[in-house]
Amino acid sequence: MCEQLKCKKIVSVILNQTRGSLWPFPKQFDVVFFLIGAALFFGGCAAVPLGAEHRASIHKIGVVSLLGNSIHGSFTGTTIFGNRVFDEHAPEIRMDERAESIVIQEIRAGGLFSAVALPQERAAAFACNQAAHADWRTLLYGAHSNDLNEQAVRLTRAHQLDAVVFIVPQIESETPVPRNGWGIAGANCFGLTRFLAYVNSQVVLMDGKTGKVLAQTLNGDLPKADSLKGFPWKDGYSNYTVSEKEMIRNHLYSILETSLPRELQAMKLR
Numbered sequence: 001m002c003e004q005l006k007c008k009k010i011v012s013v014i015l016n017q018t019r020g021s022l023w024p025f026p027k028q029f030d031v032v033f034f035l036i037g038a039a040l041f042f043g044g045c046a047a048v049p050l051g052a053e054h055r056a057s058i059h060k061i062g063v064v065s066l067l068g069n070s071i072h073g074s075f076t077g078t079t080i081f082g083n084r085v086f087d088e089h090a091p092e093i094r095m096d097e098r099a100e101s102i103v104i105q106e107i108r109a110g111g112l113f114s115a116v117a118l119p120q121e122r123a124a125a126f127a128c129n130q131a132a133h134a135d136w137r138t139l140l141y142g143a144h145s146n147d148l149n150e151q152a153v154r155l156t157r158a159h160q161l162d163a164v165v166f167i168v169p170q171i172e173s174e175t176p177v178p179r180n181g182w183g184i185a186g187a188n189c190f191g192l193t194r195f196l197a198y199v200n201s202q203v204v205l206m207d208g209k210t211g212k213v214l215a216q217t218l219n220g221d222l223p224k225a226d227s228l229k230g231f232p233w234k235d236g237y238s239n240y241t242v243s244e245k246e247m248i249r250n251h252l253y254s255i256l257e258t259s260l261p262r263e264l265q266a267m268k269l270r
């Protein structure tokens with residue numbers, strides 16, 4: 001287990017086990033520790049790597065991002081009356097394209113496998129996976145739907161592949177700050193305000209013949225995040241200015257560019 005994941009576990013223990021008689025703040029104040037922890041411990045690197053017994057049989061990998069086009073925003077105030085959320089369609093950010101591009105570039109750079117993007121397959125894979133896990137919570141622990149396994153087999157046959165990489169958004173709604181795939185999160189506590197751009201995702205490699213998971217990142221206790229300094233909260237993505245939207249996009253891209261290479265290396269895909 002890497003040092004970053006150990007730090008995440010420590011933050012989780014603090015949040016989950018000291019609350020109660022020893023925890024003097026309302027539950028919504030946990031968000032401040034989430035924001036601080038996510039900023040300090042950027043990204044996760046723990047993974048189940050691809051085994052040597054499978055490596056020789058894989059030559060060509062298809063890559064499909066299921067991050068989607070919805071940006072999620074949440075702000076936690078000092079009291080629950082100050083809490084705000086939004087969920088908006090933002091295809092112009094092009095998260096799927098950027099994620100697939102990075103994964104393909106990294107896999108090819110490793111020289112072990114060839115890789116190809118399958119943008120035409122996003123909608124079908126996203127729809128079946130979303131239907132199987134409406135709130136995505138089971139995906140947090142690597143329990144992937146049979147539908148997604150079947151998609152891997154179908155894509156392999158249709159595109160002459162050996163395996164498929166899915167970039168899967170993670171959602172955990174039972175937390176002070178919902179970690180809904182990707183977006184922005186902010187909090188105000190006793191005058192301290194902080195904002196982050198975050199990506200909460202998992203990378204999964206599935207066998208093309210059986211749909212079995214061959215390698216995957218292990219979702220940690222905190223999303224991958226990047227601090228948004230001097231950023232304002234607005235009730236809706238559409239309310240942000242062009243320059244503010246560009247700032248959000250650049251920070252999201254920075255997260256992908258930093259985290260995905262680490263995760264692929266941990267999975268032994270490069």
